[in-house]
Structure formats: structure tokens, C-alpha cells
Amino acid sequence: MSFSTKGEYGVRLMVQLGRHYGAGPASLADVAAEEELPRPYLEQLVMSLRDAGLVVSTRGAHGGYELTRAPQDIRMADILRALEGPIAPMICATEETDAAHEPACDRTARCSVNLLWVRIRDAITGTLEGMTLADLVPLRTPLADPQPAVQPRPTGAPLGV
Amino acid sequence: MSFSTKGEYGVRLMVQLGRHYGAGPASLADVAAEEELPRPYLEQLVMSLRDAGLVVSTRGAHGGYELTRAPQDIRMADILRALEGPIAPMICATEETDAAHEPACDRTARCSVNLLWVRIRDAITGTLEGMTLADLVPLRTPLADPQPAVQPRPTGAPLGV
DNA sequence: CTTAATCCCGACAGAATCAGTCGGAATTCG
């Protein structure tokens, strides 16, 4: 059970753009160097993010990418959906498969297992909707900065450890 | 983002065994027929479940598999761990990577993204620990059974979609 | 205008994983 590294890299890319937010476009070369990731691969990923409207590009010299919104306005769910498609732990439980019309699994009537995947999906999306890019942007500041109220968005975030 | 069908099939296998619980061993051929799954493949999966101590086998004619515990005593987390290994949405967030000593990612100091994967992992495991096989065993009874208190563990589950 | 930086984009390839098959050995019941 796992996300792909596509998701991992894409999120790290977004974090870098978040740190750069407000300072003009950041080039992929810089991001790749900072995160030690293969730049050609990041090119692929950033396409998805652009198509999803999360970043805009500036072409030409001194161009690059920048966020279209402030980090605290970008939910992690949006990022991961852009990178990996709908959040579904199993085809039986794609998003929008809430109540009726699930054509993917004709066994649904007998298939009580569906309940499991739906619950997991909701747990994941709940977590993801409750976090924004701003939650990940700050480098850990081991200074006198004992985790202040980072984000003004206490959207639940059950932290149910 | 998804579980493999290995998990899906394995859970369905366990559900069948759960329905058969207390009635002696059930042969894989029966389970495969009931769930319309390839029997040779189920053979592979049930090995993992046996090695994890969730089922026991009886060899020879009229043999088969049966649960080692009652369905309500088998957490879904145990089943999926047996089938798919540790629940980790990303290598940065394997189980047991709670506080210190995470050797998988040497960038952890700078890598705030870790927080994301840990939260997702905890959301998933929380859901999985709170459900047992008994929650999936009953065929849907559309009778007067209006969703009783299924599990005693309101682990948040924001349902925030 | 020329040059360099950068995005853009499609095609390709190697590796890994996964779903599923096959064949046969060992075991047990009738």
C-alpha cells in the first residue's frame, strides 16, 4: 500500500515553490538542485500541476514556475489528485462513488468489502483536505519557535495517533 | 494511490472464511467459486495469511482453511499487513518510524514532507485498527438493521469529502 | 540581432512489480 514516488517528488516540488512564493518564478533547475531530484522527471510532474491550475509557468530566460495561490490556500488533496489522479484505495471506491451508481463493481450488492475501501478513502481525503501546503513549507526552525499556530485553519486534523 | 488487488482478493477471501467460521475448514476451491476469483492465485495469498497466524490449514481430503480467531477479533489492519506488508504510504513513513531513528531518509531534517505521509499513515491505520473482519462478514441485510454501532471507535473519520 | 536560459512535449527504454498460470509433491479421508 503506497503512493508512488511521483506523489513524493511532486509534493517536494510544490514545497519548494511554496518557499519561493512571492519572489517570482523559480526555475526547475533550481528546484531540482535544491531537492536533489532529476530535473527531466520533474518536468513531467510539473505539467500535471500546471494543468490542474496549481502553478503557472513563465517561459524564456529567468522564467520558471510559481504558485497560483498562497500555500495556505492549496490543499494537499488538490496536489495529490493532480499528481496521481483520484484518491481511491481500490477501484471499488473511487471518489464520487458515495452512494449510488458504482458501475465498476457489479458485485457491489454482495460485496460488503466496499465499506472498507470507502472508509479508508474517507480517512485519507479527510487528512488531505485538512492540510495545506503551508503546513509543509516551513523548514523546521529549531530556534525559539516552538511550533506556533502555523496555519489559521484548524479543519479538524484529528491527529488520531 | 491504491492498495493492490492482492489486498482486495485477500480480504474477500477472509470474508468468506469469516462467513464459514465455526463450520470446519473451507476449501479454496469453494472460496474461489463463491467470490469468482482465480483459485491458483488465492493459493499464494492464503500463504501469507497462514504465515501471519490468521488462518490455519487442514490438509488432505475435506481439508481447507479456517480462521484462528472469531471475526470480531481479527482487525483489518492485521489482514492487510499480512497481505501487503507494513502500512506505509511512502518509505519515509514506515510503521515504527514514529519519533527517532528513521534511516530511510537522510534528508529528514530538511524534509518536512515527512509529516504528510505520517499523518496519512496514521489515518489509515486508525481506520484499519478500528474495524474488524466482523464488520465486513455480514451480507448486507436490508432488513430492519439500520446501521447499528458498528465499531466502538469514533477515530475522527472526518468524512470531509 | 544574437545568445542563453527556460519551458514545452513527445517518444523511448530499462526495471520493477503484479496478476495469474503450471506442474507436481505431500498429506489425509474414505
Add this chain to the structure above:
DNA sequence: CGAATTCCGACTGATTCTGTCGGGATTAAG
């Protein structure tokens, strides 16, 4: 004995994933 069944390792075809390559389009700077 013979049938049913678990047990187990090897194999394969398909798919997906990670990552590369090459070149074209666009823009800022000198």
C-alpha cells in the same frame, strides 16, 4: 488405493513506473 486438497517453487505476460533524450518554442539580456 484413489480422490481431494494443501503446499510450493518456477515461470510468464502485461502493465506501470521511473527516468532519459532530443529538439522546438519563447523570452530576457547584452
